[in-house]
Amino acid sequence: MKLLAFVPIKLTLLLILGILLGYYFPFDIRIAIATTLFFFVVLGILFFTKPKSNSSFYGFIAALTTITLGIFISIQAQPLHHSSHYSNLSLERQKQWQLKITEVLKPTQFSERYVAVVNGLNSTHTTGKILLSRPVDTTQKPLTVDDEIWVFSEILPINPPLNPHQFDYKSYLKKLGIYHQLKFNHSNFIKNENPECTIYGLAAAARGYIIKKLKQANFGADELSIIQALLLGERSDISAETYNDYKNAGAVHILAVSGLHIGILLLLIQFLLRPLRNRTISLLISVILLWGFAFVAGLSPSIIRACTMFSFVAYALYLNRPSNTFNILALSMFFILLFINPNLLFQVGFQMSYAAVFAIVWIYPLLQKLWFPKNKILRYLWQLLSVSVAAQLGVLPISIFYFHQFPGLFFISNLLIVPAMGFIIGTGILVIFLALINLLPDWLVLLFNELIGWMNSIVGWVADRESFIFKSISFDYGQLVLAFFVIGMLVYMLQQVSFKRIAVFLIALFSFQSWTIFQNYVASSTNEVLVMHQTKNSILLHKSGKKLDVFTSDSKASERAIADYRIGERIDSVNYSALTNSYDVLGLPLLVIDSLGVYPKQGSGQIILLTYSPKLNLERLFGNTRPIQIIADGSNYKSYVERWQETCKKNKIPFHYTGEKGAYLFEKKF
Numbered sequence: 001m002k003l004l005a006f007v008p009i010k011l012t013l014l015l016i017l018g019i020l021l022g023y024y025f026p027f028d029i030r031i032a033i034a035t036t037l038f039f040f041v042v043l044g045i046l047f048f049t050k051p052k053s054n055s056s057f058y059g060f061i062a063a064l065t066t067i068t069l070g071i072f073i074s075i076q077a078q079p080l081h082h083s084s085h086y087s088n089l090s091l092e093r094q095k096q097w098q099l100k101i102t103e104v105l106k107p108t109q110f111s112e113r114y115v116a117v118v119n120g121l122n123s124t125h126t127t128g129k130i131l132l133s134r135p136v137d138t139t140q141k142p143l144t145v146d147d148e149i150w151v152f153s154e155i156l157p158i159n160p161p162l163n164p165h166q167f168d169y170k171s172y173l174k175k176l177g178i179y180h181q182l183k184f185n186h187s188n189f190i191k192n193e194n195p196e197c198t199i200y201g202l203a204a205a206a207r208g209y210i211i212k213k214l215k216q217a218n219f220g221a222d223e224l225s226i227i228q229a230l231l232l233g234e235r236s237d238i239s240a241e242t243y244n245d246y247k248n249a250g251a252v253h254i255l256a257v258s259g260l261h262i263g264i265l266l267l268l269i270q271f272l273l274r275p276l277r278n279r280t281i282s283l284l285i286s287v288i289l290l291w292g293f294a295f296v297a298g299l300s301p302s303i304i305r306a307c308t309m310f311s312f313v314a315y316a317l318y319l320n321r322p323s324n325t326f327n328i329l330a331l332s333m334f335f336i337l338l339f340i341n342p343n344l345l346f347q348v349g350f351q352m353s354y355a356a357v358f359a360i361v362w363i364y365p366l367l368q369k370l371w372f373p374k375n376k377i378l379r380y381l382w383q384l385l386s387v388s389v390a391a392q393l394g395v396l397p398i399s400i401f402y403f404h405q406f407p408g409l410f411f412i413s414n415l416l417i418v419p420a421m422g423f424i425i426g427t428g429i430l431v432i433f434l435a436l437i438n439l440l441p442d443w444l445v446l447l448f449n450e451l452i453g454w455m456n457s458i459v460g461w462v463a464d465r466e467s468f469i470f471k472s473i474s475f476d477y478g479q480l481v482l483a484f485f486v487i488g489m490l491v492y493m494l495q496q497v498s499f500k501r502i503a504v505f506l507i508a509l510f511s512f513q514s515w516t517i518f519q520n521y522v523a524s525s526t527n528e529v530l531v532m533h534q535t536k537n538s539i540l541l542h543k544s545g546k547k548l549d550v551f552t553s554d555s556k557a558s559e560r561a562i563a564d565y566r567i568g569e570r571i572d573s574v575n576y577s578a579l580t581n582s583y584d585v586l587g588l589p590l591l592v593i594d595s596l597g598v599y600p601k602q603g604s605g606q607i608i609l610l611t612y613s614p615k616l617n618l619e620r621l622f623g624n625t626r627p628i629q630i631i632a633d634g635s636n637y638k639s640y641v642e643r644w645q646e647t648c649k650k651n652k653i654p655f656h657y658t659g660e661k662g663a664y665l666f667e668k669k670f
Contacts, residue, residue, distance in 0.1 A: 007327075016345060020074075094152055099148070099150070100146065101116050101149070102145060103115040103145065111134060114132040128177070130180055144201075144208070146201025158173055163533055164564075222453075227428060229255045249413040262294075266286060294307040308340070360390045394487075424451060472567050479512065526569070534558065538579055538594075585666050586667075590608075597616040604625065607628060629653070630655045631656045632659075
């Protein structure tokens with residue numbers, strides 16, 4: 001099947017291209033608007049004046065129109081480009097912020113976190129989103145969606161990652177339209193007792209009420225946390241151990257209400273509505289029930305995305321034309337990106353959802369053609385395995401790129417759990433309904449609790465087979481793109497084996513291997529030394545090819561800090577040693593001064609690393625050693641760092657604090 005023969009797929013790919021251009025190469029929004037309108041006018045003239053609207057020139061103009069439309073919506077979706085955005089006002093000193101809570105994030109050990117829209121700054125109406133946090137306080141009631149508060153505080157930037165290859169939370173929030181954060185406590189905020197209600201607030205309240213009712217039943221703690229995740233999209237109560245088990249078993253997608261759950265729910269609805277002869281009414285009821293479930297589950301972006309996608313799928317089923325499935329999926333993506341939010345394109349959940357669904361629709365039929373067992377049980381198992389393999393092929397490059405691991409036994413957990421998901425979701429919805437009307441029987445609670453416990457046990461067993469979990473896989477952006485190229489050409493070859501198709505597949509495979517070999521060569525030839533940042537610890541790294549020497553005061557704590565660096569730099573072996581007082585780094589002497597404050601009273605041209613807050617007089621140190629660079633890492637008290645920074649500034653000596661500027665990379669620049 002030639003996917004590019006479908007017009008909706010072409011338009012969707014062109015729109016995606018435009019969104020990428022608009023995001024990475026931001027144009028002036030006025031130019032984007034003018035260009036888009038110009039091409040729309042030209043396209044309209046051609047459509048009404050040319051009898052053959054399928055001409056090459058018409059197609060070329062249509063392509064340019066779609067690309068410019070993508071550029072425009074991408075620029076328009078960035079809040080910073082709006083004149084009413086709060087960042088266009090003066091943000092110096094403390095301000096009075098009028099905020100409305102739109103999302104409650106999972107709290108950390110020390111703080112509650114929220115996303116809020118900015119409705120006003122002092123007396124000026126503004127727009128934009130901001131990250132909120134406040135210390136955990138058992139005397140204060142947590143905020144909820146739709147709460148309105150006034151905060152008197154100073155805005156703070158969101159810090160970039162301090163170490164190489166560390167997760168870039170700042171970039172992640174930027175793609176959500178969040179550029180700053182506010183910190184508040186009980187003393188600098190006021191809560192509006194009569195906030196304006198929105199549909200998101202109603203959905204959050206409904207979900208909270210359902211959770212309250214479920215907690216009154218006799219579910220186990222682990223089982224209840226999984227029930228909340230499966231049916232309501234609430235994952236904050238899942239323990240770290242349980243979550244890691246699902247991740248290592250390749251079943252973590254079950255914990256997020258997304259395409260899998262909505263797809264199963266649609267099949268259940270279609271099955272229950274089968275006696276209904278009027279297919280139009282059946283379609284309307286299906287879509288209404290899907291969005292009713294989305295409302296109960298909190299209307300999170302992932303649920304809205306999944307319901308939109310499967311509303312289009314329901315329409316495809318209504319048409320009863322399987323060949324239209326690709327068209328419908330492409331149209332759902334097109335309208336989600338065009339009308340809901342083009343920034344969804346950069347979210348992992350969106351990428352994995354559509355990659356999995358497209359792979360199932362495209363690859364599953366091919367796997368069924370390879371083997372069609374006559375035995376019904378074998379046929380059913382083969383169908384389940386085919387769906388699982390197709391979905392995993394679709395998300396494999398994305399999964400390895402973002403998470404750097406691959407569960408080798410994913411098919412076992414999927415074969416055992418996915419067939420039961422329809423029964424689990426159906427029973428779960430029944431449990432919720434009966435709990436809401438106070439008619440939930442104990443035997444049903446026991447049955448459902450045992451069912452979820454059985455699922456947890458299977459996942460735990462698969463996760464315990466650690467030798468089949470491939471972790472710390474180095475996988476860069478080039479490999480991501482080429483891996484999809486290889487998978488696409490593999491499917492293309494299997495559709496109709498020919499010399500040409502085999503050659504194209506081998507070229508794709510050779511390209512992937514060549515890029516991987518090149519990256520390994522680059523990693524093997526790199527030699528660098530850097531001071532990493534970690535609170536209450538000192539870490540000095542020396543990378544020599546694929547070998548890494550770690551000099552640290554706490555080797556166990558440093559493992560967490562260098563984990564991402566190991567993967568990003570393709571490290572094969574790591575050696576740990578205790579941190580000593582002197583090193584030769586790229587031909588330059590490095591002096592390490594620890595809490596004892598002891599150092600040689602002679603020498604010049606040194607780089608000095610201050611660790612564990614030594615009590616010393618920097619003026620005297622400068623007179624004795626005449627350093628060319630001072631470095632302070634995360635093991636030092638901030639008050640000491642501030643004092644050292646002032647002294648270095650006074651003496652015109654470069655000062656680098658890893659807590660502000662990030663890891664220090666040694667270079668031959670002195």
